[in-house]
Amino acid sequence: MPRYEIRLNGTSRTIESADPDQPLLYALRGLGLTATKFGCGLGQCGACNVLVDGKAMPSCRATVAETAGKSITTLEGLGTPAAPHPLQAAFIAAQVPQCGYCTSGMIVSAAALLRETPKPSEADIRAALDGNLCRCGTHVRVVRAVLAASGQTGQAGQGG
Amino acid sequence: MTTSQIAPNVSRRALLKGGALTVGFVLGGGRLEPIAVLAQGAAQAAAPARVLDPKEVDAYLAVNGDGTVTVWCGKVDLGQGLRVAIPQIAAEELGIGLDKITYIEGDTALTPDQGRTAGSYGIARGGMQIRQAAATARKALVEIAAQRLGVPAETLVAEGGAVRPKAGGTGLGFAELIGGKRFDLKLDPKAPVRDPATYTLVGKPLPRPDVPAKCTGTLTYVHDFAVPGMLHARMIRPPALGAHLVAVDEASVAGLAGVRVVHIKDFLAVVAADEWTAVKAARALKAQWTEGSGLPAQDQLPAVLKASPGATEQVLVTKGAEAPRPDGAKTLQATYFWPMQSHASIGPSCAVADVKPDSATVWTASQGTHGNQDTFARFLKLPKDKVRLIYLDGAGCYGMNGHEDAAADAAVLSRAVGAPVRVQWSREDELGWDPKGPAQLIDIAGAIDAAGKIRDWRTDMWIPENTRGLPSIPLLAPEAAGLDQMPGLNSGQIAQNGDPPYRTDRVQVVAHWLKTSPLRPAPLRSPGKPANCFAVESFLDELAAAAGLDPLALRLQGLTNPRGIAVVEQVAQMMSWQARPSPGPGRDAPVGRGRGIAYIHYKHEEAHVAIGMDVAVERSSGAIKVERVACAHDCGQIINPDGVRAQVEGSILQTLSRVLMEEVRFDQKRVTSTDWSSYPLLTFSDVPKLDIVLIDRPTDPPLGAGEAACAPVGAALANAVFDATGARLRTVPFTPERVKAALGGQAATPRT
Ligand code: FES
Numbered sequence: 045m046p047r048y049e050i051r052l053n054g055t056s057r058t059i060e061s062a063d064p065d066q067p068l069l070y071a072l073r074g075l076g077l078t079a080t081k082f083g084c085g086l087g088q089c090g091a092c093n094v095l096v097d098g099k100a101m102p103s104c105r106a107t108v109a110e111t112a113g114k115s116i117t118t119l120e121g122l123g124t125p126a127a128p129h130p131l132q133a134a135f136i137a138a139q140v141p142q143c144g145y146c147t148s149g150m151i152v153s154a155a156a157l158l159r160e161t162p163k164p165s166e167a168d169i170r171a172a173l174d175g176n177l178c179r180c181g182t183h184v185r186v187v188r189a190v191l192a193a194s195g196q197t198g199q200a201g202q203g204g
Numbered sequence: 205m206t207t208s209q210i211a212p213n214v215s216r217r218a219l220l221k222g223g224a225l226t227v228g229f230v231l232g233g234g235r236l237e238p239i240a241v242l243a244q245g246a247a248q249a250a251a252p253a254r255v256l257d258p259k260e261v262d263a264y265l266a267v268n269g270d271g272t273v274t275v276w277c278g279k280v281d282l283g284q285g286l287r288v289a290i291p292q293i294a295a296e297e298l299g300i301g302l303d304k305i306t307y308i309e310g311d312t313a314l315t316p317d318q319g320r321t322a323g324s325y326g327i328a329r330g331g332m333q334i335r336q337a338a339a340t341a342r343k344a345l346v347e348i349a350a351q352r353l354g355v356p357a358e359t360l361v362a363e364g365g366a367v368r369p370k371a372g373g374t375g376l377g378f379a380e381l382i383g384g385k386r387f388d389l390k391l392d393p394k395a396p397v398r399d400p401a402t403y404t405l406v407g408k409p410l411p412r413p414d415v416p417a418k419c420t421g422t423l424t425y426v427h428d429f430a431v432p433g434m435l436h437a438r439m440i441r442p443p444a445l446g447a448h449l450v451a452v453d454e455a456s457v458a459g460l461a462g463v464r465v466v467h468i469k470d471f472l473a474v475v476a477a478d479e480w481t482a483v484k485a486a487r488a489l490k491a492q493w494t495e496g497s498g499l500p501a502q503d504q505l506p507a508v509l510k511a512s513p514g515a516t517e518q519v520l521v522t523k524g525a526e527a528p529r530p531d532g533a534k535t536l537q538a539t540y541f542w543p544m545q546s547h548a549s550i551g552p553s554c555a556v557a558d559v560k561p562d563s564a565t566v567w568t569a570s571q572g573t574h575g576n577q578d579t580f581a582r583f584l585k586l587p588k589d590k591v592r593l594i595y596l597d598g599a600g601c602y603g604m605n606g607h608e609d610a611a612a613d614a615a616v617l618s619r620a621v622g623a624p625v626r627v628q629w630s631r632e633d634e635l636g637w638d639p640k641g642p643a644q645l646i647d648i649a650g651a652i653d654a655a656g657k658i659r660d661w662r663t664d665m666w667i668p669e670n671t672r673g674l675p676s677i678p679l680l681a682p683e684a685a686g687l688d689q690m691p692g693l694n695s696g697q698i699a700q701n702g703d704p705p706y707r708t709d710r711v712q713v714v715a716h717w718l719k720t721s722p723l724r725p726a727p728l729r730s731p732g733k734p735a736n737c738f739a740v741e742s743f744l745d746e747l748a749a750a751a752g753l754d755p756l757a758l759r760l761q762g763l764t765n766p767r768g769i770a771v772v773e774q775v776a777q778m779m780s781w782q783a784r785p786s787p788g789p790g791r792d793a794p795v796g797r798g799r800g801i802a803y804i805h806y807k808h809e810e811a812h813v814a815i816g817m818d819v820a821v822e823r824s825s826g827a828i829k830v831e832r833v834a835c836a837h838d839c840g841q842i843i844n845p846d847g848v849r850a851q852v853e854g855s856i857l858q859t860l861s862r863v864l865m866e867e868v869r870f871d872q873k874r875v876t877s878t879d880w881s882s883y884p885l886l887t888f889s890d891v892p893k894l895d896i897v898l899i900d901r902p903t904d905p906p907l908g909a910g911e912a913a914c915a916p917v918g919a920a921l922a923n924a925v926f927d928a929t930g931a932r933l934r935t936v937p938f939t940p941e942r943v944k945a946a947l948g949g950q951a952a953t954p955r956t
């Protein structure tokens with residue numbers, strides 16, 4: 045079976061896939077990295093977002109072959125319950141998730157934003173996350189958490 | 205077995221055998237730190253014998269041998285926070301720390317049947333059963349201690365996990381009193397509950413225990429769950445509604461290793477060892493179907509509903525004299541339409557089932573873990589007690605999305621292939637085939653006099669009927685595979701709140717119950733109320749405009765319930781409401797600005813909610829920008845204010861999405877809005893500023909908080925747009941095209 049070398053959450057990994065067109069999403073979930081969620085498979089919702097060389101990308105649209113040689117970070121690679129990433133800590137403090145299905149992709153998109161723009165404005169955050177859908181309506185808390193994680197004490201509305 | 209066998213400090217492994225979701229709490233550094241022990245799924249081990257009768261205390265709680273307490277709840281946490289709120293209630297009432305509670309939810313083998321997690325009753329009913337169980341248990345603990353200590357029960361108090369003399373001194377721990385034994389008591393409705401003034405846990409914004417796992421990717425959703433030997437499946441849907449399968453070309457997937465095609469009457473699926481192969485097989489499989497049964501033309505839907513044959517008329521409300529209208533009153537008539545909408549879950553439905561010849565286990569994110577037991581037993585032809593359903597988190601379902609259907613798909617497939625099967629729906633499956641929130645057509649006629657007195661009011665609604673005794677809704681898999689299930693329709697309590705909550709001389713509400721619905725209906729969050737309140741509260745504004753009155757003043761003049769008055773006045777204050785009739789002075793500006801308000805007394809007996817909105821409407825494009833939403837919310841006693849606030853935020857934003865952009869589109873064959881570009885949702889750039897005030901009434905009963913704030917959103921927005929522009933929107937969603945048509949004076953009313 046063809047093998048693809050990637051850097052996954054900081055370690056070198058080999059992915060075996062009979063099909064070079066297999067989306068990265070299925071390969072990651074097959075490895076037990078289930079934080080990355082299937083939402084649409086169409087690049088329309090952001091639930092499957094991962095960092096590819098530091099940029100947020102829908103893993104449902106990137107094939108295994110395309111990501112060979114690249115560095116991939118999933119939500120698991122950002123932090124753990126014991127040692128959360130500042131964004132994860134801020135999302136927990138703001139009690140962001142309801143069902144939480146969109147949360148992984150939201151945190152990953154926000155992590156890409158903070159790499160480029162360490163102190164984003166509320167408008168920057170909204171623009172960066174516009175491709176991440178949430179049906180439960182956690183948007184206000186997401187914005188507040190990203191502001192808090194970037195060391196800004198802004199109020200994202202007062203709802204909550 | 206005794207309940208003490210489920211100890212709260214058991215290992216994750218042991219919990220996995222038990223097969224339930226268990227949440228623990230630890231106290232760290234003086235602060236309550238929730239930790240989630242997420243032991244989900246796997247019924248490899250037999251479930252311990254449990255008391256499941258919902259009338260028994262032992263069904264809900266047990267004091268374990270080590271003095272900790274296990275709480276079992278038949279309602280499930282869909283992200284609305286029951287996992288902290290219910291333990292808060294139980295710990296408070298018993299007199300024990302929250303860190304000593306282990307919580308188990310939604311498993312037909314372990315938890316009592318408390319009904320579907322629906323209608324916003326999680327706390328108001330489910331939580332109150334558990335409060336009564338805990339109060340009964342506390343009374344028993346105090347009585348046992350009184351006997352052992354030889355003192356009157358009145359001199360003792362239960363706190364900190366022990367019963368002690370009120371005067372001070374050591375007492376007896378819960379474990380010494382009953383640890384590991386059953387209470388053997390029925391819930392006692394007379395067992396005294398604690399005085400809210402003494403609460404230390406209830407009313408606090410304690411963190412939800414599943415949040416850290418959701419933010420770090422360690423929570424096991426049903427989508428992530430696996431059992432050994434599990435296969436992956438994808439469903440193949442017909443190209444047209446009601447089409448029958450004629451032939452399947454299995455050779456079309458012969459090139460894909462290990463793919464099995466399952467074909468039972470019109471039920472068609474592919475099963476493979478890995479998920480991606482299943483996806484590819486589903487795309488490659490060729491099948492031939494008959495023509496479908498046909499759907500009405502989309503733009504004819506309101507007329508089709510009104511003309512539906514065989515509708516049953518039912519007078520729901522009739523109040524006041526049959527007197528003719530007095531002279532001088534202005535009469536109005538208007539028609540409102542709410543379209544079919546999808547639950548539009550972010551994760552398409554998924555389930556895992558392991559069906560053996562004599563038993564079945566189903567892991568599902570359904571809100572009706574218990575309620576589905578009968579349905580599944582029936583089509584699997586198994587005794588009810590041999591069918592076990594276990595709740596696992598899913599993407600939010602807001603009523604009844606495809607979770608139940610996916611679970612039935614998995615069960616049928618598992619039986620067919622003789623192995624555990626995981627079914628993952630596609631995005632197209634979810635938006636195309638989830639049961640839909642039904643279309644609602646509402647006519648209102650009314651009369652108002654110069655003094656602002658409402659003289660007459662009549663609401664007529666055309667809505668699908670609810671089949672009596674229907675346990676669930678008919679599911680796709682049994683239907684396609686020709687298995688036994690009860691036919692019928694169910695959309696939840698969609699006829700409520702059709703009458704105005706204001707003083708009125710005469711009111712009539714008439715439901716025209718339709719025998720059919722173009723697409724299979726199901727409850728969708730706050731069933732029916734967003735549409736009914738949209739119609740009623742828009743019409744009230746239309747009456748106010750006809751009489752030249754300020755819409756806020758008209759509401760305050762007509763309201764009688766002081767809690768209703770309080771929320772309306774609160775919103776008026778938050779918005780610095782300027783008293784004047786609508787539309788406002790700037791209605792002809794290129795960008796019109798306006799404000800609107802709407803109110804509901806939910807189901808006429810639950811929460812009071814008022815919502816105000818500030819909007820800007822661009823005349824050239826018809827685009828509505830909601831700038832700010834102000835909400836005052838009174839749901840009685842608040843168990844967890846942060847949990848309530850999250851629910852109110854979610855209710856407002858989700859309904860704003862429904863009102864601004866959501867409508868299931870269909871051609872004459874099938875649903876065509878099957879991705880996020882054809883069925884768009886509200887995004888970050890559309891989200892307004894939210895200001896929410898929660899009114900806590902600690903001495904009143906707690907009422908649901910998961911739905912009520914959905915209801916006033918549509919009318920508050922329509923009223924604000926009217927105030928901004930003078931254009932009245934009566935058809936949801938308020939797309940730019942509809943706004944432009946209304947601004948141009950064209951009929952904003954649905955064609956009927
Ligand atoms: S699942 Fe990849 S964008 Fe939706």
Ligand code: FES
Nearest residue numbers: 143144178179180
């Ligand atoms: S939290 Fe449920 S979809 Fe975002």
